[in-house]
Amino acid sequence: MTDHWPSKLWIVRHGESAGNVARDAAHASGAGTIDIQARDVDVPLSSLGEKQARALGAWFASLAPAQRPDVVLCSPYLRARSTADAVRVEGGFAQGFTEVVVDERLREKEFGILDRLTRLGIEQRHPELAATRQLVGKFYFRPPAGESWCDVILRLRSVLDTVSLHYRGRRVLIVAHQVIVLCMRYLLENLDEARILAIDAEGDVANCAITEYGLGKRSNGAAALMLERYNFVAPLEKARTPVTSAPDENMAAR
Numbered sequence: 001m002t003d004h005w006p007s008k009l010w011i012v013r014h015g016e017s018a019g020n021v022a023r024d025a026a027h028a029s030g031a032g033t034i035d036i037q038a039r040d041v042d043v044p045l046s047s048l049g050e051k052q053a054r055a056l057g058a059w060f061a062s063l064a065p066a067q068r069p070d071v072v073l074c075s076p077y078l079r080a081r082s083t084a085d086a087v088r089v090e091g092g093f094a095q096g097f098t099e100v101v102v103d104e105r106l107r108e109k110e111f112g113i114l115d116r117l118t119r120l121g122i123e124q125r126h127p128e129l130a131a132t133r134q135l136v137g138k139f140y141f142r143p144p145a146g147e148s149w150c151d152v153i154l155r156l157r158s159v160l161d162t163v164s165l166h167y168r169g170r171r172v173l174i175v176a177h178q179v180i181v182l183c184m185r186y187l188l189e190n191l192d193e194a195r196i197l198a199i200d201a202e203g204d205v206a207n208c209a210i211t212e213y214g215l216g217k218r219s220n221g222a223a224a225l226m227l228e229r230y231n232f233v234a235p236l237e238k239a240r241t242p243v244t245s246a247p248d249e250n251m252a253a254r
Contacts (some may be wrong), residue, residue: 002090003168003215003223004164004165004167004168004223005163005164005168005215005223005224005225006163006167006168006170006171006172006215006225007169007170007171007214007215008069008171008172008212008213008214008215009069009163009172009173009174009188009225010069010114010172010173010174010210010211010212010213011171011174011175011176011179011180011181011184011206011210011211011212011213012056012083012174012175012177012181012209012210012211013050013178013180013181013205013206013207013208013209013223014045014049014053014075014077014079014080014082014083014175014176014177014207014208015045015046015048015049015050015053015056015079015082015083015207015208016045016046016048016049016052016053016207016244016246017037017043017045017046017049017079017185017248018036018038018043018044018045018046019034019040019043019051019079019248020046020049020207020244020246020247021046022034022035022036023118023246023248024246026086026118027118030120031118031120031121032117032118032120032121033116033117033118033121034117034118034123036116037061037236040077040108040115041065041076041077041078041107042077042078043077043078043079044078044079044082045078045079045082045083045182047245048241048242049079049082049083049207049208050082051075051239051241052083052207052208052236052242052244053082053083053085053086053087053208054086054089054090054239055197055208055238055239055241056083056086056087056090056092056208056210056235056236057086057087057088057089057090057091057092058090058092058235059092059234059235059238059239060087060091060092060093060235061090061091061092062175065094065095066094067171068092068094068171069087069092069093069094069097069171069172069173070091070093070094070097070170070171071101071167071170071171071172071173072084072087072088072097072098072099072100072101072172072173072174072175073092073100073103073106073159073163073172073174073175074101074103074106074109074174074175074176075102075103075104075106075108075175075176075177075180076100076102076103076104076106076107076109076167077177078107078207079158080106080175080176080177081100081175083175083208084100084173084175085100085217087173087175088100088248093173094171100101100175103159103162105155105156105158105159106156106159106174106176106177106180107150107176107177108176108177108179108180108211108248109146109147109149109152110146110210111143111146111147111149112142112143112144112145112146112147113126113129113130113143113144113145113146114126114143114146115146120129127178129143129144133166137193137197138197139193139196139197140193145202149164149182149183152179152180152183153183153186153187156180156183156184156187157187158186160188171200177248178204178205178247178248179248180226181205181209181211182196182199182200182205183196184211185199185211185227185230188213188225189227196219203231203245204245204246204247205231205245206231206233206236206243206244206245207243207244207245207246208233208235208236208245209232209233209245210229210231210232210233210235211227211229211231211232212227212228212229212230212232213225213226213227213228214226215233
């Protein structure tokens with residue numbers, strides 16, 4: 001069977017978080033650590049992040065009911081769940097939608113012992129790891145007790161298996177993190193290390209930006225999800241909500 005994909009797939013990064021704000025402050029002051037006390041899973045949206053999430057929800061609500069998401073998968077991290085909840089409250093989900101499915105495989109990349117460190121902090125406290133990362137590259141580098149991009153991709157392969165098995169023909173929204181957006185592109189578009197890192201180097205995924213795929217066909221006639229737009233921020237611009245694209249609080253180690 002070749003048409004096992006959803007009819008539409010949106011992958012969205014969460015709104016600006018308190019961690020994004022703390023990270024910016026740490027870099028501005030030249031600090032080695034990021035001053036935030038909550039666990040990464042518990043970091044909330046900033047006030048601007050809440051506005052961004054509502055603007056995203058209003059944009060989905062402006063679509064015809066038959067074009068809105070009817071399946072929502074979400075990272076368990078608070079900033080992602082709050083973004084998904086805001087979209088729901090604004091009426092951005094299809095009529096009859098019942099719940100957001102939280103999936104731990106969509107969680108943020110784990111940074112291990114480099115958690116809460118800026119790039120400067122990593123160089124000062126773990127110079128050997130900074131050197132190894134430089135040599136190996138971010139795609140394959142795995143910090144102690146953390147994950148590489150390849151580790152994230154491994155768990156996302158099973159997410160796509162779940163999507164293709166259970167949500168054929170549906171309209172699926174995934175709310176997660178910057179690295180999830182990029183690694184999903186790697187998988188769905190059959191990219192290689194060089195190409196996905198080049199996309200990453202072009203600029204960060206904006207908070208509440210939309211990456212959208214529609215069902216189409218490859219040259220061999222096989223059904224596939226085809227990229228329609230990436231880093232789409234018109235919903236925020238339409239609502240006159242500031243667009244932010246700072247990396248997540250641990251992204252110096254990303």
